[in-house]
Amino acid sequence: MKPLPAWQLAAAAILLSLGLVAFVKRPFAETSGPSFHYARLHAAMGASQTRHSSLETVRAEFEKALSLDPAYADAANQLANAYLNHGRMDDATAACRRTLEIDPAHPDAHNNLGLLLMLSGKSEEALAEFRAAIQSRPGFADASSNLGYTLMRLGRLQDGEAELRRAIESGAGINARHNLALCLMAQGRKKEASDQYAENLRTSPAHLASLNDLAWLLATANESELRAGQKALELARQADALSGGKDPLVRHTVAAALAENGQFDDAALTARQAAELATAAGNPSLASMIQKQAETYSRCQPWRE
Amino acid sequence: MQARSDARTGPLFSTLGVFLAAVILALAFTVATNHIWEDYWITFRSAKNLVTGHGLVHQHGERLHTFTSPLGVLLPALCSLLTGNQSDLAALWLFRMIGVAAFGGAAALMWLSVSAMKLHCAAAGLLILWLITDNKSLDFATNGMETSILLLFVSWMLWALFACRGPTQWRHLGTAWAGLMWTRPDSFITIAAMAAAVLIFTNAREGGKTRKEWLQLFLKAAVLCTILYLPWFAWAWWYYGTPVPHTVTAKGGLAGTKTLLGGLWSFVKQPVVLFLESSTGESALAPANLRFGGWPAALGPACRVVAGLAYMVWLVPGVRWQARAASFVFAVFLAYLDYFPAYPASWYLPAPAWLGLLGLAGLVECAFQAGKALRRVAATVGVMLLIMGLWMTFQTARTFAAQQQWVEEGNRKQIGLWLKDHAQPDDTVFMECLGYIGYYSGLRTHDWPGLSSQAMVKAAKASRYDWAATLAELKPTWIVLRPQEVMLHLHGSVTIPGCRYELARIFDATSHLERLDIQGKGFLSFDSCFLVFHLQKEVSP
Numbered sequence: 001m002k003p004l005p006a007w008q009l010a011a012a013a014i015l016l017s018l019g020l021v022a023f024v025k026r027p028f029a030e031t032s033g034p035s036f037h038y039a040r041l042h043a044a045m046g047a048s049q050t051r052h053s054s055l056e057t058v059r060a061e062f063e064k065a066l067s068l069d070p071a072y073a074d075a076a077n078q079l080a081n082a083y084l085n086h087g088r089m090d091d092a093t094a095a096c097r098r099t100l101e102i103d104p105a106h107p108d109a110h111n112n113l114g115l116l117l118m119l120s121g122k123s124e125e126a127l128a129e130f131r132a133a134i135q136s137r138p139g140f141a142d143a144s145s146n147l148g149y150t151l152m153r154l155g156r157l158q159d160g161e162a163e164l165r166r167a168i169e170s171g172a173g174i175n176a177r178h179n180l181a182l183c184l185m186a187q188g189r190k191k192e193a194s195d196q197y198a199e200n201l202r203t204s205p206a207h208l209a210s211l212n213d214l215a216w217l218l219a220t221a222n223e224s225e226l227r228a229g230q231k232a233l234e235l236a237r238q239a240d241a242l243s244g245g246k247d248p249l250v251r252h253t254v255a256a257a258l259a260e261n262g263q264f265d266d267a268a269l270t271a272r273q274a275a276e277l278a279t280a281a282g283n284p285s286l287a288s289m290i291q292k293q294a295e296t297y298s299r300c301q302p303w304r305e
Numbered sequence: 306m307q308a309r310s311d312a313r314t315g316p317l318f319s320t321l322g323v324f325l326a327a328v329i330l331a332l333a334f335t336v337a338t339n340h341i342w343e344d345y346w347i348t349f350r351s352a353k354n355l356v357t358g359h360g361l362v363h364q365h366g367e368r369l370h371t372f373t374s375p376l377g378v379l380l381p382a383l384c385s386l387l388t389g390n391q392s393d394l395a396a397l398w399l400f401r402m403i404g405v406a407a408f409g410g411a412a413a414l415m416w417l418s419v420s421a422m423k424l425h426c427a428a429a430g431l432l433i434l435w436l437i438t439d440n441k442s443l444d445f446a447t448n449g450m451e452t453s454i455l456l457l458f459v460s461w462m463l464w465a466l467f468a469c470r471g472p473t474q475w476r477h478l479g480t481a482w483a484g485l486m487w488t489r490p491d492s493f494i495t496i497a498a499m500a501a502a503v504l505i506f507t508n509a510r511e512g513g514k515t516r517k518e519w520l521q522l523f524l525k526a527a528v529l530c531t532i533l534y535l536p537w538f539a540w541a542w543w544y545y546g547t548p549v550p551h552t553v554t555a556k557g558g559l560a561g562t563k564t565l566l567g568g569l570w571s572f573v574k575q576p577v578v579l580f581l582e583s584s585t586g587e588s589a590l591a592p593a594n595l596r597f598g599g600w601p602a603a604l605g606p607a608c609r610v611v612a613g614l615a616y617m618v619w620l621v622p623g624v625r626w627q628a629r630a631a632s633f634v635f636a637v638f639l640a641y642l643d644y645f646p647a648y649p650a651s652w653y654l655p656a657p658a659w660l661g662l663l664g665l666a667g668l669v670e671c672a673f674q675a676g677k678a679l680r681r682v683a684a685t686v687g688v689m690l691l692i693m694g695l696w697m698t699f700q701t702a703r704t705f706a707a708q709q710q711w712v713e714e715g716n717r718k719q720i721g722l723w724l725k726d727h728a729q730p731d732d733t734v735f736m737e738c739l740g741y742i743g744y745y746s747g748l749r750t751h752d753w754p755g756l757s758s759q760a761m762v763k764a765a766k767a768s769r770y771d772w773a774a775t776l777a778e779l780k781p782t783w784i785v786l787r788p789q790e791v792m793l794h795l796h797g798s799v800t801i802p803g804c805r806y807e808l809a810r811i812f813d814a815t816s817h818l819e820r821l822d823i824q825g826k827g828f829l830s831f832d833s834c835f836l837v838f839h840l841q842k843e844v845s846p
Contacts, residue, residue: 006322013326013437016695017333024337024702031822037599037830038819041788045813045834048791051798052808052836068819 039069047078055086073103080112092116107137111146118150126150141172145179152183161187174200174207181213190217190226201235208250211239216253219260220303233257248278252290259302267297316420320413327412327437331405334698335447340705341397341713342652343740345381345449347756348372349393350744352382356390361544363757364749370545371757373552375537376487377451401447408446408453412437414460415659421468422512422627425670431687432666438691439662440592440698442655444705450652451488458484459495459656463663465526466503467512467627475522479529486534490550495656496530498637502630506619511626555755555762556646559770563645571644575636578643579613585642585649586612589635589658590694592701593651598827604697611690612639615661618668628667635661704825707818712832713741716814720785720835721745723810732782735761738832742785751781777802783809784838791836799838809839 046061059082065075080095093116099109114129127150133143148163164172164180181196197214200207218232236257239250251274259267271294278287293303347363351372355361361378363371372378384399415436419429436442445452461481469477485492500523507513514522542548571578579586583596583605591608592600616639618624618632638657642649672683717738724734724746732749736742739752754770755761760779768774772794776784784799784806791797799806812835823829 006318006320006325009319009322010325010329013329016438017329020330020333020699020702021337023699024706028707029822030820035819035826037826038815038833041815041819041830041833044788044792045811045815047797048786048788048836049808051800052838 034069034071036069036072039065039072039075041065042068043072043075043078046075046082050082050085055082055088058082071102073099073106073109076102077106077109077112080109084112084116089116089119105132105136107133107140107143110136111140111143114143114146114150118146118153123150123154127154139170141167141170141176144170145172145176148176148183149179152179152186157183157187174204174210178207178209178213181210185213185217190221190223193217194226206238206242208239208242211235211242212250212253215239215257219253219256220305222304227260229257229260229262233261246277248274248281248283248286248290251277252293255290255293255297256303259297264297264300268294271297319420320416323416323433323437324409324413328405328409330437331408331443331446331453334443334702335401335405337702338444338448338705338709340444340448340709342445342448342450343713343717343738344652345397346740346744348374348378349381349385349396349449352378353385353390353393355382356386363743367759368545369757369759370541370547370549370551373490373550374451374488375490375541376454380451380454381449397449400449404446404450404453407457408442411453411456411460411659414457414464415663418460418464418468419663419666421464422625424625424666425673427673427684427687428666428670431669431691432662434691435662435666435694436659438694438698439590439655439658440694440701441651441658443698444593444701445652445655448705452652452655455485455488455492455653455656456659458482458488458492459659462496462499463627463631466499475525476529478522479526480533482526482530483533486530487537489653491553494641495634495638498634499630502619502633502637505633506626506629508626513626551759551762552756556648558762558766559754560646568640568644572637572640575616575640575643576613579616579639580609584609585639585654585657586616588649588651589639589654589661592697592704592825594825594828594831597825597831599823599825599829600700600827601824607693611665612661614668615665618664621668621671624664624667624671628664628670631660632664632667635664700824704823704829707821707823708829708832711814711817712829715817716812716835717741717832718745720812720837721747723812724748724783724785724837727809728783733779734783734785735776735779735781736785737787737790738785748783751779773801777804780804780840782840784840786836786838787832788834788836789831805841806838807841808836810837811835812837 042061042065046058046065049058049061059079062075062079062082065072069075076095076099080092080099083089083092083095093113096109096113096116099106100113103109110129110133114126114133117123117129118126127147130143130147130150134140134147137143144163144167148160148167151163152160161180161183164176164183167176168180177196177200181193181200184193184196194214194217197210197217200210201214204210215232215235217226218228218235221227233254236250236254240254243250245251252271255267255271255274258270271290275287275290275294278284278290296303351361351363354363354365359365360368362368380403381396381400384403385393385396387399388395412433416429416433419432424432442452442456458481461484462478465474465477465481482496485495503519504516507516507519509515538548545551575586578584587605587609588595589612591604595605595608615632616636619629619636621629635657638660642653642657669683669687672679718741721742722745724742725748728734728746728748733751734742734746734748735751735753737753739750739757743750743752743757751758751761753761753772754765761775764775764778768778780803786795786799791799813833815830815833818826818829818833
């Protein structure tokens with residue numbers, strides 16, 4: 001084999017090296033096009049600081065992301081989430097609409113916008129947004145759950161139940177099952193509701209709403225076969241411990257469970273405490289309702305419904 | 306035809322030219338980029354502890370084997386000692402010079418090997434040019450990693466197998482194998498694969514030996530290798546209580562349980578994986594961290610095709626046996642790196658790349674000998690590959706120059722120095738990127754997944770690698786996180802049960818980098834911003 005021309009090779013390496021150094025050391029130019037990686041980084045910077053920095057700092061990061069990549073719909077949607085976390089509903093709504101201007105099919109933006117509309121009482125418009133979210137992302141469990149809940153609030157109980165069941169099948173969390181239980185309760189199907197609460201507690205034993213609502217059902221159901229006083233008291237006390245004894249709704253459930261177990265003096269006392277908590281929390285209608293229950297317990301009668 | 310014994314001396318003048326060319330290019334790369342790989346500072350902290358009397362440990366008083374390469378830590382220790390432990394920069398440059406010399410030596414030995422093998426001159430010339438302009442080989446020759454030393458021993462092994470003849474052959478082979486083990490303790494895989502490949506493909510008429518002769522040679526070389534490596538193995542076992550580097554234990558947890566059968570399956574499915582997925586084969590020839598994005602979309606598939614061709618060579622009967630053996634080891638390497646480690650690190654890839662390219666050179670030679678039309682195709686492809694390699698090298702150099710200036714010096718080093726100023730001596734710090742922050746802060750580190758911390762490995766394993774639960778267990782005084790890590794691993798906020806952390810400082814280099822017209826921006830963006838959180842006080846769960 002012919003030997004390589006050694007010095008020519010070394011000379012070529014020198015020339016190449018000079019070219020390499022000159023290429024690397026020349027000033028960096030700025031790109032005028034979008035910068036996708038940095039848009040994503042700024043969005044992550046915004047999202048990661050949502051609970052640690054001011055809303056203004058967070059907003060600036062998302063705006064930077066959008067300036068680097070104006071088509072980055074996720075950044076606008078995350079900005080909406082940040083506004084939601086800070087309770088800025090109008091700004092959140094505007095950010096959702098901005099997301100949908102960039103990407104009209106953005107499922108998370110439709111879902112967020114639906115929630116915001118529902119919170120502002122525009123339930124029919126909310127339904128349209130949840131449906132659009134599900135159309136964009138079939139099997140979108142959270143949107144199904146929100147749709148079911150909204151239908152239930154509108155009194156369309158059977159439609160709501162069907163949607164909530166779909167949400168659970170799609171993998172929606174415990175809130176969807178809890179809403180299903182509420183929907184069943186509203187239809188008077190207490191046994192089925194009780195089963196749904198129990199299923200929630202099997203997977204999430206510390207789910208406060210399920211603990212409280214199941215305890216209430218077991219303590220107050222008109223149907224004797226559904227009542228279970230001891231179990232009700234056990235669950236209510238668990239819920240009370242979780243809420244630190246400060247939740248009037250939970251305290252009034254403890255009172256109902258005590259009454260179901262024949263401890264009427266304790267029940268009346270606990271109910272009065274619950275009424276005081278409700279008053280302190282600025283909820284006079286709840287306080288009044290609990291006060292009526294306290295009077296029932298004082299007459300050595302359990303509460304039924 | 307039996308190779309003559311004069312092959313050992315080879316074309317000395319050409320060899321000197323190859324050595325010089327490789328050295329010049331490696332020096333130019335480091336002058337242009339000044340790149341210092343993050344992991345250098347992990348090993349250098351141990352190296353400096355050794356030469357300042359604290360033992361070969363990352364954290365004073367904790368005997369933990371926090372490095373993988375014995376030579377990768379001992380040579381920097383020697384460099385620090387030779388510079389009187391006065392200048393980290395001087396020690397680094399001394400180590401870089403060793404790396405540059407090793408890179409030149411590796412290229413020269415490869416040239417001697419292909420000369421002795423009488424590889425077609427065009428194929429041999431292309432091969433040498435591919436190797437000495439390979440972007441990762443050049444970068445890792447000078448960025449503080451042990452890669453060029455690994456390349457030197459790989460080339461020495463190839464030379465001992467394919468070029469060296471006579472009574473010294475087993476000594477060269479045994480020494481090269483021992484060198485590989487001292488450089489990367491998992492090199493026994495390379496050694497076993499190479500020995501198997503030689504036994505499978507050897508051709509006595511083309512400079513090979515009979516299988517019996519090879520076996521005798523391997524046995525003697527293996528004994529020598531064992532004798533030369535045993536001192537380190539025994540010392541590490543005695544000193545650390547185990548011969549297995551803690552880095553392997555820490556990363557092994559992330560990689561999950563691995564079996565030999567799984568490794569075999571990885572080998573079998575390689576041809577499909579190579580072409581269809583962004584696997585180690587693609588990374589072997591591509592710029593470091595191509596997977597982070599920011600490169601032209603066609604680059605990945607192009608690298609896959611080249612890697613696929615290099616992989617296939619061992620299956621092609623007409624190719625010379627040495628090239629098929631190299632290709633086979635390349636294939637084993639890919640299967641190993643794709644399956645066993647949690648992440649196929651970039652500094653490991655030049656060694657398989659060199660083997661794959663040697664295989665490819667064999668294919669080019671075959672095409673050159675097959676007729677005029679194929680000769681043209683081979684020459685065109687070979688030159689295109691060279692041009693693509695040069696383009697990647699130039700662009701990589703520019704990316705790493707920016708990385709060093711703004712990410713390493715401007716950000717990660719500053720985090721370390723800031724922590725050193727603001728932390729108490731007994732404070733601990735959590736982070737994924739241990740190198741710069743760990744070295745410059747000097748703090749006790751709980752890095753993810755625990756390369757420097759036994760407590761981290763234990764906590765991470767107990768929590769099934771859940772970051773929040775691990776942090777709740779360790780309660781580090783400081784947490785340094787990329788925003789992406791907060792999102793991915795902590796669900797958007799540093800909410801650790803039983804602790805309260807507050808955002809203390811943001812280190813943000815994005816304003817320097819986001820508008821740069823540069824390739825590989827995905828990698829740059831990955832380390833552009835860090836959030837530093839400080840433990841306020843422990844609170845009840």
